[in-house]
Amino acid sequence: MRRLGRIRLDMERTLIYHVKMRTDTYGQLILSENDLCDLYLKDPEKTFNKILSEECIQFSDDLNLSIVPNITLYTDPKLTVAEFDDRNQNNWHMPERYKNMDIAEYVLAECKTESELQRAGEELLLFQERDMFDLLKYLKYLVDTMRENNIVWGVGRGSSVSSFVLYLIGIHKINSLYYDLSIDEFLK
DSSP, X not given: OEEEOOOOOXXXXXXXXXXXXXXXXXXXXXXXXXXXXXXXXXXXXXXXXXXXXXXXXXXXXXXXXXXXXXXXXXXXXXXXXXXXXXXXXXXXXXXXXXHTSOHHHHHHXXXXXXXXXXXXXXXXXXXHHTTOHHHHHHHHHHHHHHHHTXXXXXXXXXXXXXOHHHHHHTSOOOOTTTTTOOGGGTOO
């Protein structure tokens, strides 16, 4: 078992470890003790939700961490990439308040006119038929997170701008009703 906390820095805060992170076949980031040290030294205030590591890592009390990350010992699931994707498609990493929100109610409340209500309702039915409400909830979480952190994203791109629902959520800034864009361009 290895202990994290034996980091030595000189007066110029030069990192002793040189880090190269790796990913597995499924794109999951696998961190070593050195990787974790590097991440904490770059941003001591950073919090980590779930970390995969091939090493059993313990944190020294000397580090005075406000939040100790949840480290899971990595084991290769021995699945094909398609099996891995199928197993994880319904695992949306977002706060419970977004998982439990009524996205249809939110979208409809954003509508200001009868024509907006009509269009949003039609699109929501299409999203529901395709079992995409979890995706809409995640997109709402993503937009809120970007706004809270002053992250700039594009005005709109591709066929997604034909979705009035995505406009109401904040994914893009193109009002598809104003430009008379058909939802059929997006949800084919």
